[in-house]
Amino acid sequence: MESKQETTVSLEPKEEDDPFFDPSIIKFQKYQLVSKLAEQDSEIKWLRKQSQQQQQKLNQLTSFLPTLEKWRERLTDVIKRGYEDDPARQNQRVLEQIYEELGQVWNNLQTITAKANNKVEYTADECSKEADTTLWREEVEHLKVERAFLGRQVARLRYQLDKVVSTTHQEAEKAATTTTTTDAAGKKDEQNEDSVKTEDSAKEQELLKRCKEAESLADSRLKELQETLEDQKRLAVELERLKSERLAIKKDDITQSAIYCSLEAAFQKLQLQQIEWERERGNLKKEKDELERIMEEKYGLQIQRLKRKASEWKQQLEDAIHTSNEAKSQRDQALMRYEAKKLEAENESKVENLHKSVAMLETKSQFLEQEKQYLQVQVEEWKQKARRLEDTVLQKMSESNMLSSEVLEQLRNEINEERRKSDELIGEVESLSNLFRDMEDSNRNYIHQLTEKDEQITKLTTERLKQRQQIISLTEYKKTMQAKTKSDEERIAALESALQAAKRHGVEIQNVNNKLNEELRTLNSEIERLRKVAEEQGTKARQEEMEKEEMKRIRDATMRRLEEVVAELQNQRYERKRLEEAKSRLEDKCQRLESMHMAGESELLRDELVKELRKKLYCSVYTNLPKDCVLLRCGHLFSRQCITDLIAQRNRKCPVCGDRFGTEDYRPVYF
Missing domain, CATH: 3.30.40.10 (Zinc/RING finger domain, C3HC4 (zinc finger))
Structure with a gap:
């Protein structure tokens, strides 16, 4: 593995060895990228600050809403107190407070919208200047979302203002009705009360006019807000157009720029490097295929054996996992049954508690009903007593005209006191009846809530059971997947061990290859040395060849001379032999003649002579x-x-x- 990494590292082209490498271009591009990144970071920080400020303003608005609710409650309390003292002055004071608070709210809204518009315009200008990066676009989209959120907040505030105005109208009408009912008690002051009513109605009309004016003011301000929102939309459209114009640069300007030329040169250089790398990669791929083929030839049978063993182990593991999963599913089913029974018991206890609370509420309502009936009976008795007293007083007055004016005043005061007491009792009865109605409404709401809670509990139990079932199925699936992953990991481990063995063998092959390469280098150096020696020997051989040719010419001349001499010698030898043979023949003739002269010579000598002649x-x-x-x-x-x-x-x-x-x-x- 290390040898392969070394080979891959050695194959990568170095920048120092690259003839097309220009460090000045790379430095210039690096400086440009660093400057752009710094600008983008500063812009992102500024936009984040702006978004945080806008979020703070929105939080202020949301925190201002409960104060509005408190003001509304306080106004209602003031109105109620004013109805008891002087309705006209209190209504006028309440309306003045309403106008002041509405003015403050409206001023706050105007300042917030003005700041938002300024921020949006400023961001639009800044975006039109620097709209090159995707981070700008994301921040602008974020600002648009915040602007929409501000619009929704303004609409909600307007709705709340309308609601406050409507509630003030309703409360003013109720106050007018209550004042008319409370001022109808006296008989002597009817004319004064009529004049006061006319004044109150005039003041109420003025109040209604002022409320309408406030509504018209709110509508006009709402229209202004809508216009500002439309202006913001137009600014956003203009911003997008400026972005497109900024990004739409001419092609000639791009192609004629120095950066483009440098990038084009760098691109061509990279293309050449890529071609070289692809060539080297092809060579490496061929070497890898050759090594894989060799490894398959050597370790193919071992890998197949390991695969068969792994498949057998996998089958055994799957069987064991299947049995364990069955046992776990049975255990989970038992747990589900236990949980279901537990939930049923809890639900039954909750239902019993709810029934008890309902029974208590029913007993309370019955008790209140009895108190109401008892109070009504007392009120009737008091009314009857008051009538009887009036009848007795009138009879006494008719019978005795001797009573003085003081006695009449006392009787009149007693009658008024009795009336006041009866009115108080009537008010208490009405308050009790209202309380009873409220209690009934609360009981109904409580019963409705109890039913809703029962339904929610049933839904939650069903959902819980479903989720429990899903969890069990997911746990089973998880366990199966874990078993699969374990088997895959074991298979991967076996393959990795085989691969490591193959890699070790590959390392050994690489070492052998390196040794062979070293030997080849030594042989090449030896061959180079021998080639130089051969060249020297060749020059010497050529010189010797020239000398040989010279010697050959000399030898040929001498050989021709020798051949001539040899021919002469052979001729002389031949002549000598011929002469010797002639001499021998003559000697033989002489001997034969001598033998012929000799009568006593034997036949053996003649036979030997014949043999010798035949050999010759x-x-x-x-x-x-x-x-x-x-x-x-x-x-x-x-x-x-x-x-x-x-x-x-x-x-x-x-x-x-x-x-x-x-x-x-x-x-x-x-x-």
């Missing part, structure tokens, strides 16, 4: 063939068949003396 006449190799050729080197005689056989067998040596001869070193002889 016939070939020593082929004894049945006569001598008809002579070797020029040594002068021995042989038959033609003997010499041709020696030349054909490449045994060009004389059978008698062993001297070498050529293919043309023989001549025919004629006896």
Whole structure:
């Protein structure tokens, strides 16, 4: 593995060795990228600050809403207190407070919208200047979302203002009705009360007019807000157009820029490097395929055996996992049954508690009903007593005209006191009846809530059971997946062990290859040295060849001279031999003549003489063939068949003396 990494690292082109590498271009591009990143970081920080400020303003608005609710409650309390004292002055004061608070709210809204518009315009200008990065676009979208959120907040505030105005109208109407009912008690002050009513109605009309004016003001301000929102939308459209114009740069400007030229040169350089890398990758791929083929030839059977063993182990593991999953599913089912029974018991206890609370509420309502009936009976009794007293007083007054004015005043005061008490009792009865109604409404709401809670509990129990079932199924699926992952991990471990063995073998092969490469390098150096030596020897050989040619010419000349001398010598030898043979013949003739003269010579001598003559006449190799050729080197005689056989067998040596001869070193002889 390390050797492969070393080879891959060595194959990567270095920047120092690259002829097309220009460090100035890379530095310039790095400086540009660093400056752009710094600008983008500063812009992102500024936008984040702006978004945080807007979020704070929105939080202030949301925190201002409960204060509005408190003001509304306080106004209602003030209105109620004012109805008891002086309705006209209190209504006027309440309306003044309402106008002041509405003015404050409206001023706050105006400041917030103005700041939002300024921020949006400022961000639009900044975005039109620097709209190059995707981070700008994301921040602008975030600002748009916040602007929409502000619009929704303004609409909600307007709705709340409308609600406050409507509630003030309703409360003013209720106050007017209550004042008319409370001021109808006296008989003598009817004319004064009518005048007060007319004044109150005039003041109420003025209040209604002012409320309408406030509504019209709110509508006009709402229209202004809508116009500002439309302006913001137009600004956003203009911003997008400016972005498109900013991004739409001419092609000629791009192609003629120095950065483009440098990038084009760098791109061409990278293309050349890519071609070289692809070539090297192809070579490496071929080497890898060759190594894989060798490894498969060596370790293919072992890998197949390991795969078979892994499949057997996997089957055993799957069987064990299946049995364990069945046991776990049975356990989970038992747990589900236990949980269901537990939930049923809890629900039953809750239902019993709810029934008890409902029974208590029913008893309370019955008790209140009884108190109400008792109070109504008392009120009726008091009314009857008051009528009786009035009747008795009138009878006494009719019977006795002797009563003084003081007694009449006392009686009148007593009657008024009784009326006041009866009115108080009536008010208490009405308050109790209202309380009873409220209690009934609360009981109904409580019962409705109890039913809703029961339904929610049933839904939650069903959902809980479903979720429990899903959890169980997911746990089973998780366990199966874990078993699969374990089996896959074991398989991967086996394959990794085989791969590591193959890698080790590959490392060994790589080491052997490195050794062979070193030997090849040494051999190449030796071959280079020998080549130089061979070149030197070649020059020497050429010189020697020239010398040889010179010597050959000299030798040829000498050989020609020698051949001439040899021919002369052979001729002389031949002549000498011929003379010797003639001499021998003459001597033989002399001997024969002498023998013929000798009468007592025996036949044995004659036979020996015949044999010797026959040996001299016939070939020593082929004894049945006569001598008809002579070797020029040594002068021995042989038959033609003997010499041709020696030349054909490449045994060009004389059978008698062993001297070498050529293919043309023989001549025919004629006896």
